[in-house]
Amino acid sequence: MADEVRVVIADDADLVTARAEARAIAERLGFPRPDPTLIATAISEIARNIVVHSGGGEIVLRPFEDRNRYGLIVIATDRGPGIRDVEAALRDDYSGRGGLGLGLPGARRLMDEFELESDAENGTIVTMKKWRYRDELARLREERRRRA
Amino acid sequence: MSVAILREGDYLIAAILSDLTDKEVVKLRGDLIDLVGKYRSRGLVIDVSALEVIDSFVARALRSIVLTVQLRGAHAVIAGIQPDVAIALVQFRLNLHPLRVALDLDSARTLLDHLTSGEAEDGR
Numbered sequence: 001m002a003d004e005v006r007v008v009i010a011d012d013a014d015l016v017t018a019r020a021e022a023r024a025i026a027e028r029l030g031f032p033r034p035d036p037t038l039i040a041t042a043i044s045e046i047a048r049n050i051v052v053h054s055g056g057g058e059i060v061l062r063p064f065e066d067r068n069r070y071g072l073i074v075i076a077t078d079r080g081p082g083i084r085d086v087e088a089a090l091r092d093d094y095s096g097r098g099g100l101g102l103g104l105p106g107a108r109r110l111m112d113e114f115e116l117e118s119d120a121e122n123g124t125i126v127t128m129k130k131w132r133y134r135d136e137l138a139r140l141r142e143e144r145r146r147r148a
Numbered sequence: 149m150s151v152a153i154l155r156e157g158d159y160l161i162a163a164i165l166s167d168l169t170d171k172e173v174v175k176l177r178g179d180l181i182d183l184v185g186k187y188r189s190r191g192l193v194i195d196v197s198a199l200e201v202i203d204s205f206v207a208r209a210l211r212s213i214v215l216t217v218q219l220r221g222a223h224a225v226i227a228g229i230q231p232d233v234a235i236a237l238v239q240f241r242l243n244l245h246p247l248r249v250a251l252d253l254d255s256a257r258t259l260l261d262h263l264t265s266g267e268a269e270d271g272r
Contacts, residue, residue, distance in 0.1 A: 036153050
């Protein structure tokens, strides 16, 4: 399995690095098209969120696999003031500062799983996952396991 | 900056050659708006085929360039959005209206010819 990648996010030039690293690791992991682009776009949004709202943080790109699936976990942390109303931030019409509030809900739609934790002391943590079944048999196996 | 801007008769062609930072995107918008005036361009093509990611910021910037250039009396066309990028934009649900697009540079020129035909020589 590929190693995890850590990208420090301090200013807008780091977004270019984050997008390139995201695409590269998604391709290494074997994600089919258009997933590497979807993953890189989602990561670009949360990286920009870090730059605009907190002034600094990091994004960890961590490969994962289990019996039936392979995928990528993205963990973005910042040291910012936190998001006051997390639910509102995930709505399409929310505008935190400057933006149109499209970033987070858009990123969520591009990924399979999306979680946001935020408080004034610890800043904001966004955890997103994208995964694929190894093959059709693995998908059926997983579905049967869920029904059982 | 990794954008090649060239003048082609009445048209201005801006080819983005590699991924841009947000600051470079904002600068590009200013540069293009100025150049359209300076050269009295009637059409602008922004070739984005080298962009592997177009996120909400870049999409909004492109939309803003198209609208602003229109207010300066020129037509603007975005050319060469990659297939995977198009899928991402739709899934993201970005509102890109009224972005005018073409498959590639050639189709963009044809579209501009169509849009500017019938306009007076300096009909602004």
